[in-house]
Amino acid sequence: MKPIGLYIHIPFCNGKCPYCDFYSVMPSEEKIDAYVSAVCKRIDAADRIYDTVYFGGGTPSLIGAKRISEIMSHINRTPDCEATLECNPSDTGALNSDFDFGIVAKSGINRISMGLQSANDCERKSLGRRGGCDDVERAIVKARAAGIDNISLDLMLGIPAQTKESLKGSIEFCKNSGAKHISAYILKIEESTPFYRIKNTLALPDEDETCDLYLYAVNELEKAGFSQYEISNFSLKGYESRHNLKYWRCEEYLGIGAAAHSFVDGKRFYYERSIDDFIGGTAPVDDGEGGDEEEFIMLALRLSEGLIFDEYQKRFGKRIDKDIIEKSRELEKHGLVRVTDNNISLTVDGFLVSNSVICNLLGY
């Protein structure tokens, strides 16, 4: 059977960051144990082989290296499997002061992703991140000492009081830390978060300033050797996230855990946002068919490589709609899209208005 990706959602956090709307709850030892054993059971039941694994959250590191390692032991992996663990540096220090990168490395984890968000401690505080950026530095040193060199850091753009100067500082921090991969997300104020209620009191950059910060980040990261390969993702050559690429290339993955989404055998489904339901064994919710032409195009256009005509033809056995190419040429005049004989891709300016561009190309 063809290997697929595996996403494992660990929905525990010691606190809720005021901008985050991912599913997480406060942990207790009993809950964590029950949850981990439910996860392992589902992995066994799925009986698949995986070439990427991704522990996301929540704060996966919170459950401790041993439990991570236990879950890993249930996962049937290819020899070259990319296995990522999201860590919160302050929590790896606080709850589990002895978080042992050695144990997770031994279990097969070979990539660490950490939420730096900003190297400016004032900005970090305004985002509700616990701990300073020296915690991040220490965690990186520990991980690397354990032999995990493939490290990704998250940056956030458009956060309260952010300026180009402070952003420059954060990018320099990334560069000096030896990280191989950077995700730089534009802060989106989600309705269900505390930030939403107080958004008017936050010194948020306006739309133009946020766009400028994004363009600045793309440029600075590029200079530091991190090339953009997706709207919000940058890496040194060869360090693209293979797991995340599966999402954008419309490849299959199994998601295990509360609120985890799957795309397996052409079907999309997900588990409800409830730890208890997951532990209790509730079946996932059907989310319809996946992987049609529209979805493929919509996701491919998020990537710098864009929509590659050969890939499309290989997958769907037909040429790309002429209409899309014509519309692309129209948008090319406005500098939003590039069209070549082989692909259609969005420019950086196009990325900023990618919703409209994608809708336009799909004829919405």
Next chain:
Amino acid sequence: MAVSKDKIRNFCIIAHIDHGKSTLADRLLEKTKSVALRDMTAQLLDKMDLERERGITIKAHAVKLNYVAEDGEEYVLNLIDTPGHVDFNYEVSRSLAACEGAVLIIDASQGVEAQTLANTYLALDHDLELVPVINKIDLPSADPDRVAAEVEDVIGLDCSEAPRVSAKTGVNIEQVLERIVKDVPAPEANDDLPLRALIFDSVYDSYKGVIVYVRVKEGKIKPGDTMRMMATGAEFTVVETGYMRATLPEPCKELTAGEVGYITASIKTVGDARVGDTVTTVENPASEPLPGYRKVNPMVYCGVYPADGADYENLRDALEKLQLNDAALTYEPETSGALGFGFRCGFLGLLHLEIIQERLEREYDLDLVTTIPSVVYKINLTDGSMVEIDNPTHYPDPATIASCEEPFTDAHIYAPADYVGAIMDLCQDRRGIFKNMDYITPERVDIHYELPLNEIIYDFFDSLKSRTRGYASFDYEISDYRKSNLVKLDVLLNGDIVDALSFIIHSEKAYSKARKIAERLKEHIPRQMFEIPIQIGIGGKIIARETVKAMRKDVLAKCYGGDITRKKKLLEKQKEGKKRMRHFGTVEVPQEAFMAVLKLDDND
């Protein structure tokens, strides 16, 4: 049941809008016990909701009343209600032609108004005996003596015996009935001549087909006869004849000279029974039709489009149904690059347009976009030929135009003297040509202007009302076509002409209008992926320009942990939002932007 002809009285009620015509009609029904009290709803004759709401009568209606007068004799009174708006002037004239007399209502506080005079002249043109009635004496501001004097002065009508009534409270209504019996002459009628019956209205009924309302002038008609419409030549076998009662029709054996009644004959569309036509019989045909028939032509045109293209068929069905009942409404399919498939509709005037639009939206539940109304222009070309244009899209290449002509109207505005300045400002602004001004009384004036029709089809009446705090009244009729310096304005978005927004305008007004349109569009077009120039041009020349700046950001930065469906849904939400957008190449324009431009008025 044949009544002696000398006991028949055919009359109508004429009045300025809001002077209480429908209310008086209701009281007459009540006093003659034509309707059981429990069946009375206010303004029984105004059958459409819209008529009741707007307080105007749109269709003519007729009803037969029986009245035992003070002299002890029983009379048959045929009341023919007339439409109350200048748009329906022709229908009014046909209703008048069916009568021998007219009750002229004058409001006891407002006195003589524009339509009071217009209707009076119309009635006198038809040799009708006028019965003045002063209404609304119950109002605190009522001054019947002053108003009576005004009527005698202005109209030259003796008001010494004019009933002073309150249609609202029912005071002195019998006096009105008595005056009708005494003053309105009985019809001159001869049953032995070949049939000539005047059609003064026709309505479509889904069971009986068209119901033709007639006044029999000469001869008689009964079921089984073959009727012929003398103007259209259409022939039908009469199925039923009868009298209109207030609540139900009352079939009868035959209709004879002098009577007012209805005929049904399985007629499919009102176009076959046009108002003003003469009915005769094939068996014993009349040689000449009654005078006065003309086919009414639409004066105002506009494009009517469904907001949702999927409603096109529904719109067509609705127009078809409305036309069954409204011979003056015309429509033909047209296509607009901007608005898709729709219809070019012709109307008698702006009110007619508004009524049709409202009925389409209300009775047929359609969401519509209408283009700027246009009058019919005559364009003389350099090759000596002439074209009539009711749609700016068909405006010829300016290089081929020798001259343009536009319709002018003869307009009278009646208002308190205090507002003369404001009214004249408005008329000057609308390119009016001042003719003269008469003081009807020391406080009231009649201002006579010649105004281009295209200046009054849009919001003129609203502006007039607002400048005179509602005290002015207004009446007009089309007079002639005059040479005029007209240009066609085009709106260009991103370099492409938006056909639905083009319109024809006098060159003097082109610049200021162009600037306003550009500003309006800029306000209402949301930022898009790239900059959008808005240009307003005459021919190739751009006379106004604005720019909608490019939107910079609408990105979903994070594709949430494999939750593709969520992203898809967000895009689909965007798709939903775009349904209400109109597409021009790559530019999207929300419906509101159109409406904002179409609704541009003087106050902007």
